[in-house]
Amino acid sequence: MSFRVNQDRLGFELDRFARIGASSEGGVARLAFSPEEREALGQMESLLKAEGLATRRDAIGNLFGRREGAAPGLPALRVGSHLDTVPDGGRFDGALGVIAGLEVVRVLREQGIQTRHPIEVVAFVGEEAARFGMGCLGSRATVGTLNLPRLLAARDLRGISGAEALRQAGLAPEALPSAAQKPREIAAFLELHIEQGRVLEAAQKAIGIVTDVANYTRLHVEVIGRADHSGTTPMPLRRDALAAASEMVLAVEETVTALGQAPSVGTVGVLRVDPGAVNVIPGRAAFEVDVRDIDFDRKARIAQRIQERIAAIAERRGVEVQVAIPSDGHPVPLSATVVETIQKTCEDLDIPAQKMVSGAGHDAMHIAPFAPAGMIFVPSREGRSHSRLEWTDLADLVPGVEVLLETLLQLDKKTTDH
Amino acid sequence: MSFRVNQDRLGFELDRFARIGASSEGGVARLAFSPEEREALGQMESLLKAEGLATRRDAIGNLFGRREGAAPGLPALRVGSHLDTVPDGGRFDGALGVIAGLEVVRVLREQGIQTRHPIEVVAFVGEEAARFGMGCLGSRATVGTLNLPRLLAARDLRGISGAEALRQAGLAPEALPSAAQKPREIAAFLELHIEQGRVLEAAQKAIGIVTDVANYTRLHVEVIGRADHSGTTPMPLRRDALAAASEMVLAVEETVTALGQAPSVGTVGVLRVDPGAVNVIPGRAAFEVDVRDIDFDRKARIAQRIQERIAAIAERRGVEVQVAIPSDGHPVPLSATVVETIQKTCEDLDIPAQKMVSGAGHDAMHIAPFAPAGMIFVPSREGRSHSRLEWTDLADLVPGVEVLLETLLQLDKKTTDH
Numbered sequence: 001m002s003f004r005v006n007q008d009r010l011g012f013e014l015d016r017f018a019r020i021g022a023s024s025e026g027g028v029a030r031l032a033f034s035p036e037e038r039e040a041l042g043q044m045e046s047l048l049k050a051e052g053l054a055t056r057r058d059a060i061g062n063l064f065g066r067r068e069g070a071a072p073g074l075p076a077l078r079v080g081s082h083l084d085t086v087p088d089g090g091r092f093d094g095a096l097g098v099i100a101g102l103e104v105v106r107v108l109r110e111q112g113i114q115t116r117h118p119i120e121v122v123a124f125v126g127e128e129a130a131r132f133g134m135g136c137l138g139s140r141a142t143v144g145t146l147n148l149p150r151l152l153a154a155r156d157l158r159g160i161s162g163a164e165a166l167r168q169a170g171l172a173p174e175a176l177p178s179a180a181q182k183p184r185e186i187a188a189f190l191e192l193h194i195e196q197g198r199v200l201e202a203a204q205k206a207i208g209i210v211t212d213v214a215n216y217t218r219l220h221v222e223v224i225g226r227a228d229h230s231g232t233t234p235m236p237l238r239r240d241a242l243a244a245a246s247e248m249v250l251a252v253e254e255t256v257t258a259l260g261q262a263p264s265v266g267t268v269g270v271l272r273v274d275p276g277a278v279n280v281i282p283g284r285a286a287f288e289v290d291v292r293d294i295d296f297d298r299k300a301r302i303a304q305r306i307q308e309r310i311a312a313i314a315e316r317r318g319v320e321v322q323v324a325i326p327s328d329g330h331p332v333p334l335s336a337t338v339v340e341t342i343q344k345t346c347e348d349l350d351i352p353a354q355k356m357v358s359g360a361g362h363d364a365m366h367i368a369p370f371a372p373a374g375m376i377f378v379p380s381r382e383g384r385s386h387s388r389l390e391w392t393d394l395a396d397l398v399p400g401v402e403v404l405l406e407t408l409l410q411l412d413k414k415t416t417d418h
Numbered sequence: 419m420s421f422r423v424n425q426d427r428l429g430f431e432l433d434r435f436a437r438i439g440a441s442s443e444g445g446v447a448r449l450a451f452s453p454e455e456r457e458a459l460g461q462m463e464s465l466l467k468a469e470g471l472a473t474r475r476d477a478i479g480n481l482f483g484r485r486e487g488a489a490p491g492l493p494a495l496r497v498g499s500h501l502d503t504v505p506d507g508g509r510f511d512g513a514l515g516v517i518a519g520l521e522v523v524r525v526l527r528e529q530g531i532q533t534r535h536p537i538e539v540v541a542f543v544g545e546e547a548a549r550f551g552m553g554c555l556g557s558r559a560t561v562g563t564l565n566l567p568r569l570l571a572a573r574d575l576r577g578i579s580g581a582e583a584l585r586q587a588g589l590a591p592e593a594l595p596s597a598a599q600k601p602r603e604i605a606a607f608l609e610l611h612i613e614q615g616r617v618l619e620a621a622q623k624a625i626g627i628v629t630d631v632a633n634y635t636r637l638h639v640e641v642i643g644r645a646d647h648s649g650t651t652p653m654p655l656r657r658d659a660l661a662a663a664s665e666m667v668l669a670v671e672e673t674v675t676a677l678g679q680a681p682s683v684g685t686v687g688v689l690r691v692d693p694g695a696v697n698v699i700p701g702r703a704a705f706e707v708d709v710r711d712i713d714f715d716r717k718a719r720i721a722q723r724i725q726e727r728i729a730a731i732a733e734r735r736g737v738e739v740q741v742a743i744p745s746d747g748h749p750v751p752l753s754a755t756v757v758e759t760i761q762k763t764c765e766d767l768d769i770p771a772q773k774m775v776s777g778a779g780h781d782a783m784h785i786a787p788f789a790p791a792g793m794i795f796v797p798s799r800e801g802r803s804h805s806r807l808e809w810t811d812l813a814d815l816v817p818g819v820e821v822l823l824e825t826l827l828q829l830d831k832k833t834t835d836h
Contacts, residue, residue, distance in 0.1 A: 087693040088645070088701075130695035157694065197650035214649065218696065227506070229803040230685035231632065231710045231778035232615035235675050237801075242686055243671050246664035253661050257653050267648035268660055269696050271689065275505040276575065277548035278636065278687050278706045279778075280804040283506075288696045292649045360649035360697075383655070385647040386698040 004107050005401045011394045013099045016043070017083070018091035027088035027388030031156075032126030032137060033061070033169040040083040044098060044123055051105050053121065059179040060141040061171055063123040067105050069412075071116040075187040077408055079104060080122035082138065082363060086130040090390025092194045092380075092397075098123045100192045100401045107405055115412045117187050124363045131156045131165070133218075133270075133288065133326065139363035143370040144180035148173075150326070186371040188338060188411050191364040192404045194392050195377040196385035199356055206399045207353035208377030209342045212294060213365040214263065214357060215329035217303040219289040221248065221310060224320040227275060227283025238281055242273050244317045245285035251309035252289050259302050263359055266291045266302065294331050294357045303328070331357075332365040338374030338411070345406045351399050360385075376403050422525050423819045429812045431517045434461070435501070436509035445506035445806030449574075450544030450555060451479070451587040458501040462516060462541055469523050471539065477597040478559040479589055481541040485523050487830075489534040493605040495826055497522055498540030500556065500781060504548040508808025510612045510798075510815075516541045518610045518819045525823055533830045535605050542781045549574045549583070551636070551688075551706060551744065557781035561788040562598035566591075568744070604789040606756060606829050609782040610822045612810050613795040614803035617774050624817045625771035626795030627760045630712060631783040632681065632775060633747035635721040637707040639666065639728060642738040645693060645701025656699055660691050662735045663703035669727035670707050677720050681777055684709045684720065712749050712775045721746070749775075750783040756792030756829070763824045769817050778803075794821050 020043065021029045021036030030036035041063050045055050048065030055065045066076065081097020101121035108119065126137030132154040140146035152163040152173055163173045195201075200208050225241035249268045256266035267290045274284040289306060293299035307323055314321035339355070346353035358365075358375065367373040378400035381391040438461065439447045439454030448454035459481050463473050466483030473483045484494065499515020519539035526537065542556030550572040558564035570581040570591055581591045613619075618626050643659035667686045674684035685708045692702040707724060711717035725741055732739035757773070764771035776783075776793065785791040796818035799809040 086695050086698050128695070129697050130693070133696055135697070195650070196647045198655075216649065227805040228801070229614045229778055229805075230687055230708050231634065231683060231776075232613070232801060232803065233683065234680060235671070235678070235683060237616075240671070240685070242689060243667060246667040249661060249664040250668075253653070253658070260653070262652060265649060265651065265653060267658070267697075267699055269648055269691070269698050269700060270694050271660060271691050273687070273689050275548070275804075276688050277504050277546070277804070278551055278708050279547050279553070279685075280504050280687050281685055282687060283805065290648050290696050358650075360647055383646070383651060385650065386693075386695070387645040387647075387701065 003398060003402045004111060005103055005398050005405065007394055007398050009106065010099065010103050010397060010401060013102065014091060014095065017095045017099065021085070023088065025388060028085050028091055029087050029089065030083060030085045031087065032084050032128060032131045033165040037084045037125065038169060041123055044083065044102070047102055048121055051109060053105060058142065059171065059175040060138050061125045061169060062138040062142060062179065065121040067108065067119045069115045069117040074117045075185055076118040076120040077187050077411055078120045078122050078189045079404065079408060080124065081191050081193060082124045082127035084126055084128050086128050086386045088388055089386055090388060092390055092392055093196065093385055094127055096194060096397065097192045100404050103401050104405045104408060117412050119408065127363055132162050135361060136363050136366050139366040141176060141179040142181050143366055145366060148176055183370050188372040189364060189367045190374050190376070190404060190408060191362060192376045192400050193362060194380045194385065194390070196360050196380050196383065198383035200377060200379035201381070201383065203354055205352045205354045206396065207346050207351055207403055208356040209339055209353055210334055210358045210375035210377060211339055211355050212334065212357045213332045213362055214292050214294045214359050215331050216327060216361060217291045217299055217325065218327040219303065219306065220324040220326055221287050221289060222322040223285045223314065225283055228281045230279045230281055233281060239318050240281050241285040241319055242282035244313055244319045245271060245287055247313045248310050249287065251313065252306055255305045255309060256291065256302055259305060260293065260298065263357065264293045264298060264302060265359065292359060296330050332368050334364065334368050334374050335372035338372050341410050342374055342376060342403060342407050345403050345410060349402060349406060351403060376400055421816060421820045422529060423521055423816050423823065425812060425816050427524065428517065428521050428815060428819060431520060432509060432513065435513045435517065439503065441506065443806060446503050446509055447505050447507065448501060448503045449505065449549045450502050450546060451583040455502045455543065456587060459541055462501065465520055466539055469527060471523060476560070477589065477593040478556050479543045479587060480556040480560060480597065483539040485526065485537045487533045487535040492535045493603055494536040494538040495605050495829055496538045496540050496607045497822065497826060498542065499609050499611060500542045500545035502544055502546050504546050504804045506806055507804055508806060510808055510810055511614065511803055512545055514612060514815065515610045518822050521819050522823045522826060535830050537826065545781055550580050553779060554781050554784050557784040559594060559597040560599050561784055563784060566594055601788050606790040607782060607785045608792050608794070608822055608826060609780060610794045610818050611780060612798045612803065612808070614778050614798050614801065616801035618795060618797035619799070619801065621772055623770045623772045624814065625764050625769055625821055626774045627757055627771055628752055628776045628793035628795060629757055629773050630752065630775045631750045631780055632710050632712045632777050633749050634745060634779060635709045635717055635743065636745040637721065637724065638742040638744055639705050639707060640740040641703045641732065643701055646699045648697045648699055651699060657735065657737050658699050659703040659737055660700035662731055662737045663689060663705055665731045666728050667705065669731065670724055673723045673727060674709065674720055677723060678711065678716065681775065682711045682716060682720060683777065684724070710777060714748050750786050752782065752786050752792050753790035756790050759828050760792055760794060760821060760825050763821050763828060767820060767824060769821060794818055
C-alpha cells in the first residue's frame with residue numbers, strides 16, 4: 001500500500017521548528033518555560049488552528065488542538081509529545097511527536113476521514129529535566145502527579161526558581177493543580193519518538209514498539225570539604241571536595257559496569273564546584289547521578305552500592321556528604337492493547353518492526369497508569385540524542401508517522417471507553 | 419618599647435571593610451571590578467582624603483593616596499595591597515595591607531612625623547584570579563606586564579568579558595596601557611599580608627619576613643567527549659568528558675603527592691561540565707590546574723607529568739583533550755635590602771620573626787622586578803584563607819602594622835634612589 005503521509009510537508013515542518021532556539025553551531029535549545037519553548041508552542045498553535053482545530057492551553061501551558069469526532073461524548077484519542085529540548089539538543093527529540101500529530105490531522109482532513117472519537121494533538125511542556133532537574137512536567141500535571149512544591153522551589157543554573165520561570169512564561173503557579181484531568185477524558189495516548197539508542201539501527205528495523213519504559217533513580221550528592229588557599233595548604237591537610245567528587249563520579253561508572261547488564265546505565269551529567277576559583281581548594285561540590293534500568297531490583301542494587309561507595313570515599317577523605325534521592329521509580333509497562341494494535345498495524349503495512357524497551361523516560365510513561373498509552377520508535381543514527389548530532393533521515397520518519405496514523409484509526413474503531 | 423599603632427582604630431577599619439560585600443553567612447565577596455570592589459575603593463579613597471592625602475586613580479582603577487615628603491623630587495615609598503577578594507573569602511586577605519597603610523599615615527600625622535620621601539598608600543585592583551583566571555591585574559598594570567588582550571577577552575562564570583567588566587566599572591579598556599609607571603617613581607614597596615598558611619603558627623612567630631614568592635603554573639584543560647542521552651547509551655559506547663576529567667583531577671593530586679615535597683601543591687579549583695544536564699552524558703568538561711612550588715624545576719617536572727597523565731587518560735578513554743598553559747612563572751625573590759631592614763626592625767622591636775617563602779602569589783611579586791619590594795606576614799589561624807573562616811586576632815595584627823611602619827621609616831632614612 002502507498003503511504004498517505006506527505007514526506008515533504010513533514011520535512012518542512014521539522015525544518016521550521018528546528019530554527020526555533022537554533023544555535024549557530026546547529027544545536028537547538030528550547031528549555032522548559034523558556035521564550036524559545038513558548039515560541040514553538042505559539043507556532044504549533046497557529047498551525048493547528050489553521051487546520052480548523054480548537055486549541056487551548058492548560059494551567060501549566062500544555063497545548064491541545066482538538067478535532068471533534070462523529071460520535072458524541074466519546075473520550076479523545078490523544079497524539080503528541082513535547083516541544084522543549086535539552087541545551088544544545090537535536091531537532092527530533094520531542095518535536096517529531098507533535099509535528100507527527102499535526103501531519104495526522106492534515107491527512108485526516110485531506111482524505112476526508114471522520115473519526116468516531118475526537119482527535120487531540122498535544123504538546124506537553126517541560127519534558128526534559130535539564131533546567132530544573134525534574135522532567136515530564138506538563139504530562140505529570142495532566143495526570144495530577146506533578147510534585148508542585150518541589151518544582152516551584154527548584155532553581156536553574158542561573159538561580160531562577162520554578163515559580164519565577166512559570167511567571168515569566170505567563171503562568172500562575174497557584175493555578176497549576178487545575179491542569180489535572182480525568183481519565184475518562186482520554187481514550188488513549190500515542191507518542192511517536194526517535195529511539196535515542198542503537199537497537200533499531202543494529203536490528204535494521206523501521207519501527208520499535210515500546211512495551212516498557214525504563215525508569216531512573218536520581219541521587220543528588222553534596223560533598224562538603226574545606227575551602228582553603230590553593231598555594232599555601234599542604235596536600236595532606238586538604239579536604240578537597242572536588243577531588244572527593246571525582247572519585248565518586250568514577251565510582252558510579254565502575255559500579256554500573258560491575259553490577260549492571262546491557263540496559264543498565266549510570267551517568268553524572270551535572271557537577272558544580274564551589275567557590276569555583278582557580279586559587280581556592282573546592283569547599284563544596286554537588287553532582288547528580290542518574291541510574292536507569294528495566295529491572296527495578298537491579299537498579300536498586302546499583303543505586304545502593306553507589307551510595308556505599310560514596311560514603312566510603314567521603315569517610316576516607318574526611319569530607320562530609322549528603323545524599324538525597326529525588327526520584328526512584330519503577331519501570332512502567334505501556335498498554336498491551338495499544339502494543340498489539342501497533343504490532344498489527346506494522347504487519348498490515350508490511351513495515352519491519354520489533355518490540356523493545358525504552359531506556360529514556362517519556363511523557364507516555366506518566367500517562368500510562370492513567371489511560372492506555374503506547375509509543376512508536378523510529379531509528380536514531382548512531383543512537384545519538386540530547387545532542388546537536390541527533391539525526392534520522394526523513395525517509396525513515398515517514399513509516400513512523402504512517403504507523404501512528406493507522407494505529408490511531410484502528411484504535412478509533414475498537415476503543416469505546418476504558 | 420610601646421607600639422604607636424592604634425589597635426582599636428585598626429579593628430574598627432577592618433570591621434568597616436568586612437561589611438562591604440559581606441554575605442549573611444560571614445564570607446566577603448568583592449570580585450575584581452565588581453560594584454563591591456568599587457565600593458571598598460571609594461570608602462578607602464574618602465578615608466585617605468580625610469587624612470589630607472592627595473588621591474588619584476589610574477587607568478585600571480588602582481587607588482593611590484599620597485603624603486608628600488620633605489625632600490623634593492624623591493621617589494615614593496609605597497605601602498599597600500588589594501581590596502578585592504575571592505568569592506566567599508575572608509576579611510584580611512588584601513584589605514589588611516591597605517588598611518595598615520591607612521593606619522601608618524594616621525600614626526605619622528598624630529606623631530607629627532615628616533618623612534623625606536613621599537609616602538603612598540596603594541590599593542591595587544583585581545589581585546585575586548577568581549573572576550577572570552588572571553590575578554594581580556592592578557599591580558601588573560603599574561609595571562607594564564599585564565597581558566591586556568588576554569584580560570579583555572577572558573570571560574567570567576556569567577559570560578561577562580574582561581572588557582565588559584572594565585566598562586561596567588567605569589574604566590576605558592583602551593586607556594589601560596597608560597597605567598604603566600616608571601621605576602624611578604617608586605623608592606620601595608611594602609606589603610603587609612596574612613600568611614594564609616601554618617608556618618608562623620607552628621613556629622610561634624609573630625612575623626614572617628618573605629624572602630621569595632612561589633610562582634604557579636596554570637594549565638587550562640578542555641576535554642571533548644560525546645554528548646549522548648544518559649538513558650539509552652550503553653556504558654561501553656560512551657565518551658564521557660566528565661568521567662575522563664574526574665580521572666585527570668585525581669591524577670593531579672597523585673602526581674603532586676608522588677613527585678612533590680612539602681611546599682609543592684596542585685589544585686583543580688574550577689571545573690565546568692557541558693551541557694550540564696542530568697540526562698545528558700557530558701560532551702565537554704573544562705578545568706583549571708594550579709601547580710605551585712618554590713623550586714622551578716620541580717614545578718616544571720610536576721606540570722610535565724600531569725600533562726602526560728592527562729594525555730594517557732584521554733587516549734585510553736577515546737576523548738580529545740586540549741591543554742593550554744596560560745601561566746608558568748619562576749619564583750620571585752624579594753629585595754634583600756628590604757628583607758634586611760624588616761629583620762633589623764623586628765630585632766629592634768623585639769618581635770619574634772623568621773624568614774620564609776610565600777606559597778601564595780601577591781602584588782609584591784610583580785613589583786619586585788621593577789622596584790625594591792618586601793612583604794611582612796602575620797599568622798593565619800589554622801592557615802585558613804580564601805574562606806570565610808580566615809582569621810587572625812587583632813592583637814596579632816598590631817605587631818605586623820608596627821613593623822610595617824618602622825620599616826618604612828628606616829627605608830625613608832636609608833633609601834635615596836635605586
